[in-house]
Amino acid sequence: MTPPLLEVHNLRVEFPTRRGILTALDDISFAIGRGEVLGVVGESGAGKSLTGAAIIGLLEPPGRIAGGQILLEGSRIDNLRHAQMRHIRGRQIGAIFQDPLTTLNPLYTVGRQITETIQVHLGLPDAEARRRAIGWLETVGIPAASQRIDAYPHEFSGGMRQRVVIALALCAEPKLVIADEPTTALDVSIQAQIIALLKQLTREKGTAVMLVTHDMGVIAETADRVAVMYAGRIAEIGPVRDVVKDPSHPYTVGLMGSIPDVHTKVERLAQIDGAMPRLNAIPQGCAFNPRCPHAFDHCTRERPDLMPARATQAACWLYGKGARHAV
Amino acid sequence: MPSDAITADAVPVLQADGIARYFDVSRPWLQRTIAREPRRILRAVDGISFSIPRGTTLSLVGESGCGKSTVARVVVGLYPPTDGEVRFEGQPLSSARAQPELRRRMNMIFQDPYASLNPRWRVRDIVAEPIRAFRLARSEGDVTDRVGTLLRQVGLSPADGEKFPHEFSGGQRQRISIARALSSEPDFLVCDEPTSALDVSVQAQILNLMKDLQRRLRLTFLFISHNLAVVRHMSDQLGVMYLGRVVEIGPAETVFRRPRHPYTRMLLEAIPDLAMTGKARTPVAGEVPSPINPPSGCPFHPRCPLANDRCRAERPGPLAADGALVACHAVAEGRDQA
Numbered sequence A: 001m002t003p004p005l006l007e008v009h010n011l012r013v014e015f016p017t018r019r020g021i022l023t024a025l026d027d028i029s030f031a032i033g034r035g036e037v038l039g040v041v042g043e044s045g046a047g048k049s050l051t052g053a054a055i056i057g058l059l060e061p062p063g064r065i066a067g068g069q070i071l072l073e074g075s076r077i078d079n080l081r082h083a084q085m086r087h088i089r090g091r092q093i094g095a096i097f098q099d100p101l102t103t104l105n106p107l108y109t110v111g112r113q114i115t116e117t118i119q120v121h122l123g124l125p126d127a128e129a130r131r132r133a134i135g136w137l138e139t140v141g142i143p144a145a146s147q148r149i150d151a152y153p154h155e156f157s158g159g160m161r162q163r164v165v166i167a168l169a170l171c172a173e174p175k176l177v178i179a180d181e182p183t184t185a186l187d188v189s190i191q192a193q194i195i196a197l198l199k200q201l202t203r204e205k206g207t208a209v210m211l212v213t214h215d216m217g218v219i220a221e222t223a224d225r226v227a228v229m230y231a232g233r234i235a236e237i238g239p240v241r242d243v244v245k246d247p248s249h250p251y252t253v254g255l256m257g258s259i260p261d262v263h264t265k266v267e268r269l270a271q272i273d274g275a276m277p278r279l280n281a282i283p284q285g286c287a288f289n290p291r292c293p294h295a296f297d298h299c300t301r302e303r304p305d306l307m308p309a310r311a312t313q314a315a316c317w318l319y320g321k322g323a324r325h326a327v
Numbered sequence B: 001m002p003s004d005a006i007t008a009d010a011v012p013v014l015q016a017d018g019i020a021r022y023f024d025v026s027r028p029w030l031q032r033t034i035a036r037e038p039r040r041i042l043r044a045v046d047g048i049s050f051s052i053p054r055g056t057t058l059s060l061v062g063e064s065g066c067g068k069s070t071v072a073r074v075v076v077g078l079y080p081p082t083d084g085e086v087r088f089e090g091q092p093l094s095s096a097r098a099q100p101e102l103r104r105r106m107n108m109i110f111q112d113p114y115a116s117l118n119p120r121w122r123v124r125d126i127v128a129e130p131i132r133a134f135r136l137a138r139s140e141g142d143v144t145d146r147v148g149t150l151l152r153q154v155g156l157s158p159a160d161g162e163k164f165p166h167e168f169s170g171g172q173r174q175r176i177s178i179a180r181a182l183s184s185e186p187d188f189l190v191c192d193e194p195t196s197a198l199d200v201s202v203q204a205q206i207l208n209l210m211k212d213l214q215r216r217l218r219l220t221f222l223f224i225s226h227n228l229a230v231v232r233h234m235s236d237q238l239g240v241m242y243l244g245r246v247v248e249i250g251p252a253e254t255v256f257r258r259p260r261h262p263y264t265r266m267l268l269e270a271i272p273d274l275a276m277t278g279k280a281r282t283p284v285a286g287e288v289p290s291p292i293n294p295p296s297g298c299p300f301h302p303r304c305p306l307a308n309d310r311c312r313a314e315r316p317g318p319l320a321a322d323g324a325l326v327a328c329h330a331v332a333e334g335r336d337q338a
Helices: A048-055 A082-088 A110-122 A126-139 A158-170 A188-205 A216-222 A240-245 A250-257 B002-008 B029-034 B068-076 B093-098 B100-104 B123-133 B140-153 B158-162 B170-182 B200-217 B228-234 B252-257 B262-269 B309-313
Strands: A006-017 A020-032 A037-041 A064-072 A093-096 A176-180 A208-212 A225-230 A233-239 A307-309 A312-314 B014-024 B041-052 B057-061 B083-088 B106-109 B188-192 B220-225 B237-242 B245-251 B319-321 B324-326
Touching: A006 A048, A020 A048, A020 A064, A020 A233, A037 A048, A037 A216, A048 A064, A048 A176, A048 A208, A093 A158, A110 A126, A110 A158, A126 A158, A158 A176, A158 A188, A188 A208, A188 A216, A188 B262, A208 A216, A216 A240, A225 A240, A225 A250, A233 A240, A233 A250, A250 B200, B014 B068, B041 B057, B041 B068, B041 B083, B041 B220, B041 B237, B041 B245, B057 B068, B057 B228, B068 B106, B068 B188, B068 B220, B083 B093, B100 B106, B106 B170, B123 B140, B123 B158, B123 B170, B140 B158, B140 B170, B170 B200, B200 B228, B220 B228, B228 B252, B237 B252, B237 B262, B245 B252, B245 B262
Parallel strands: A037 A208, A037 A225, A093 A176, A176 A208, B057 B220, B057 B237, B106 B188, B188 B220
Antiparallel strands: A006 A020, A006 A064, A225 A233, A233 A312, A307 A312, B014 B041, B014 B083, B237 B245, B245 B324, B319 B324
């Protein structure tokens, strides 16, 4: 049996500080299959972007991987040296970040940036690389690509720039793309265009996507499976329809209820009281227990791991050891 | 209830009459002269009218650059309007500078709770500043009492007044901003994207708090947002802006149930579908043009599926349709029903 495209086993990321070690990601495990779209949602500080950064080896020091393994097609990539990792980044794993203006180098034309990526990773001659770069710009929907290729990033609008970034991420034909909030900086009407484009291209090329976002709507539309993160842990993971329509973990239930729906008007939104704990004050047991309406004494003592809960996997004692409560 | 409020108060709390705000974005005189360029005027807001009855919320939505924040600033008097007039309970705001009493009764909540609170001040001083500025308390003891009450009202404790803003999370900071905004005992609040910097679960807390306070204190809100779902939750009236103009305005439920302007429809269709009906979204072609050089006629025509020669040449005015006001030739001619 061939291994899944990407496997993350018990990943642990730490930040040493003067006041002790902060654990930002604690024992995260998941896998992404070939051509699959995994959505990763959570509130700011939950560790979703950090997971993406750890996978592509772009953790900002002093952050470091303190435990666990990351495997791409069965071989470890978390312990590679910088030079080796550079060959994986771009060629095997592409990345799309939130702000297209900081992703693109303002001093080079977009054509040069795409051509360079193609040459480094695919080793093609100049003319062929340029021809392909124009092809990619056409593919992502940039009008008059053969002229626009010599334009600088500032000459493009926000939506067009994000299209260039997508072309840049896909041009070396990676097997996995990590898209970290790719539409957050864009207006709604542009968001729809970018999501549609990303979906269509990854399906055509069979590229797997790890889509990191705080926008549940984008996930519901795009992802096959979704992982919900809370305080550096995965709270729930499962098929997108089950997580969105029939969540098991009380946090996911609260999160879904707090999203206002444009199609119906309710008098009051469901709210989860309190806020996500800071990294230096994560509660004993289940990190969600102080805010959880269903918490019982066991929740304050032992930390739950992911366990089968109805259609998904949830890290919640409601589904543990014979305690068959339902939310 | 909005309909009662409209009949009960004949004079709306706030009324905007054809307000416009232009910015001169020309290059410096010398450069302009050498390059033989004309002056360049950015029409951020170009003739907008609305009125908000007491105790209700009017929301303005639109994409970035449509001028919604400029409207907010004109309404509270941070920018003087280039044209038109804002009236507060029937009195023109242009005279407000001379009337501190008018100023006291309107306040603003800003988008970024990190930038809008002075990091060097304790929370009690931040909240007390308007009380002191408008001399609303007789003694320092009164100020302390008042600050304590306000902090409790927004779900914080009076002891939090001793802390500095950096000790609070984004949601709590926004609660502090609300306490400050309420400290001058205003009737009218302008909320410029008050939750767009917050996470969804915290957003729900703040939106619920704002609705509770509105009901309890009979506040009137002008709510600025780009998030249609949030707007639906908050509004009695909804105005949709595009390139400095209102393209559709009316009772919120009417506009959400039966959007008429092609831009409103497009915005509603572009929202990701949480209901997972599997219906593919229709991505809209094109982007918002530059407000410095807006298209002729109807500003939306380059992106509009219903545009014809008239739309390209003639600017549509607001026209009653289904209880809302819609600025669209296609709706006026009945072409949108085809």
